Amino acid sequence: MRYEAPTSIKEASSLMARAKGSAFLLAGGTDLLVRMKSDMIEPDLVVDIKRIASTQSITKSASGFKIGASVPCVALGRNKELSKAWPGVVEAANLIGSDQIQGRCTIAGNLCNASPAADSVPALVAARAKAVVVGPQGRRTVPVEKVATGPGTTSLKKGEIVESITLSKPSGKSGDAYLRFIPRTEMDIAVCSAGVNLTLGARGVVKTARVALGAVAATVVLVPAAARALVGSKLDDATLEKVAAACEAACAPIDDKRGTVEFRTEVAGVLARRAAKIAYQRAGGK
Amino acid sequence: MAGVHVSTTINGDAVEFVCPGNETLLDVLRDRIGLTGSKEGCGTGDCGACSVTVDGQLVCSCLVLGAEVEGRKVETVEGLADGDKLHPLQSKFIEHAALQCGVCTPGFLIAAKALLDYNPKPSEEEIRYALAGNLCRCTGYDKIVRAVDAAAKEMSRVAKRK
Numbered sequence: 001m002r003y004e005a006p007t008s009i010k011e012a013s014s015l016m017a018r019a020k021g022s023a024f025l026l027a028g029g030t031d032l033l034v035r036m037k038s039d040m041i042e043p044d045l046v047v048d049i050k051r052i053a054s055t056q057s058i059t060k061s062a063s064g065f066k067i068g069a070s071v072p073c074v075a076l077g078r079n080k081e082l083s084k085a086w087p088g089v090v091e092a093a094n095l096i097g098s099d100q101i102q103g104r105c106t107i108a109g110n111l112c113n114a115s116p117a118a119d120s121v122p123a124l125v126a127a128r129a130k131a132v133v134v135g136p137q138g139r140r141t142v143p144v145e146k147v148a149t150g151p152g153t154t155s156l157k158k159g160e161i162v163e164s165i166t167l168s169k170p171s172g173k174s175g176d177a178y179l180r181f182i183p184r185t186e187m188d189i190a191v192c193s194a195g196v197n198l199t200l201g202a203r204g205v206v207k208t209a210r211v212a213l214g215a216v217a218a219t220v221v222l223v224p225a226a227a228r229a230l231v232g233s234k235l236d237d238a239t240l241e242k243v244a245a246a247c248e249a250a251c252a253p254i255d256d257k258r259g260t261v262e263f264r265t266e267v268a269g270v271l272a273r274r275a276a277k278i279a280y281q282r283a284g285g286k
Numbered sequence: 287m288a289g290v291h292v293s294t295t296i297n298g299d300a301v302e303f304v305c306p307g308n309e310t311l312l313d314v315l316r317d318r319i320g321l322t323g324s325k326e327g328c329g330t331g332d333c334g335a336c337s338v339t340v341d342g343q344l345v346c347s348c349l350v351l352g353a354e355v356e357g358r359k360v361e362t363v364e365g366l367a368d369g370d371k372l373h374p375l376q377s378k379f380i381e382h383a384a385l386q387c388g389v390c391t392p393g394f395l396i397a398a399k400a401l402l403d404y405n406p407k408p409s410e411e412e413i414r415y416a417l418a419g420n421l422c423r424c425t426g427y428d429k430i431v432r433a434v435d436a437a438a439k440e441m442s443r444v445a446k447r448k
Binding site: 003048103 | 288290306307308310329330331332334337343344345346348349350351353354356397400401415416418419420
């Protein structure tokens with residue numbers, strides 16, 4: 001296996017585009033090395049993107065935040081401004097694995113690994129995050145929900161690399177939250193999960209909303225019907241019932257030892273309700 | 287197989303090695319450098335027995351390629367003691383009998399040190415969460431948590447005296 005650690009994103013993209021045989025990108029490696037170890041893949045080429053300066057940091061600008069593709073998740077939690085602006089995204093990213101895994105895993109990797117149960121993705125989708133993609137044709141920006149196309153598959157073309165994930169600057173009265181169900185308190189994969197992002201208008205009435213669910217379909221799913229139910233409300237019980245019902249209707253989960261179809265479907269609705277309440281409080285709603 | 291030539295620093299010493307591109311840092315440490323303190327439990331990042339720090343960041347060395355540590359600073363359990371003088375964490379692990387078979391111990395020591403470097407006065411809950419990535423099948427964890435707590439207290443007493 002050839003290992004390359006280029007220092008520019010263009011070089012990395014060109015290495016991937018020109019690669020013959022199986023080529024993989026390495027950011028944190030917490031999924032890639034496990035797949036190599038278990039002989040699920042046998043790469044001919046691994047391109048490590050951690051030496052590329054544009055992937056290495058979290059930067060704040062007037063328009064929002066840019067999180068480099070090789071920034072480990074632990075760095076998100078330690079960034080006070082990001083944690084204050086997007087607490088739901090940060091709590092989702094920090095739920096992945098142990099401290100050892102946190103020191104390596106990245107949200108860009110979590111996105112591109114394309115697991116339906118990826119913890120950071122529902123929160124990113126709810127937050128309207130975008131992926132900055134660099135490829136042989138140049139740079140493009142794509143909503144994160146357009147990246148995964150199924151378990152383990154993405155819409156990225158040969159030679160395309162996610163360079164960073166961007167989040168807009170949240171408006172004053174907004175909040176986001178992420179909740180997942182696991183049978184333990186730590187170190188597990190979501191049985192199902194929900195991310196909610198709300199903006200409030202006058203008198204604590206929800207102006208805009210985004211609801212996304214994880215581990216209940218082949219990809220993370222955005223639930224516009226749940227968002228429509230939230231808009232115009234102050235999260236009264238009848239609204240939350242509608243949110244849960246819309247979420248349940250959006251579920252098409254698998255049945256496995258970690259959760260049945262019925263369980264995942266019902267709990268997705270419960271988590272969306274609870275996450276909506278937390279997001280509402282964080283937005284300043286009472 | 288063409289090898290990757292790597293120059294790095296391990297426990298303060300400049301080290302050079304050549305390894306295949308797909309060889310893990312854990313295998314490099316154990317089989318090429320002869321530092322067998324880091325253990326392979328699972329090889330998939332679940333058990334923490336191979337914990338080391340790279341540029342101060344706690345990681346599982348089974349999930350790092352040897353080639354990745356070019357120019358980095360790697361710290362392993364072998365670098366914890368100061369000559370013959372054990373690190374307070376090591377002393378407290380012995381005092382509290384926080385190990386039986388010992389396979390998980392190097393990983394626990396490194397993870398605990400990473401915790402105390404960042405948070406010198408952790409609560410019991412913080413200790414338990416910080417060590418959630420380290421599995422022990424002998425002790426039931428309680429003695430480990432007490433040993434880390436005792437080491438933290440001793441280290442902050444010593445720091446205060448200085």
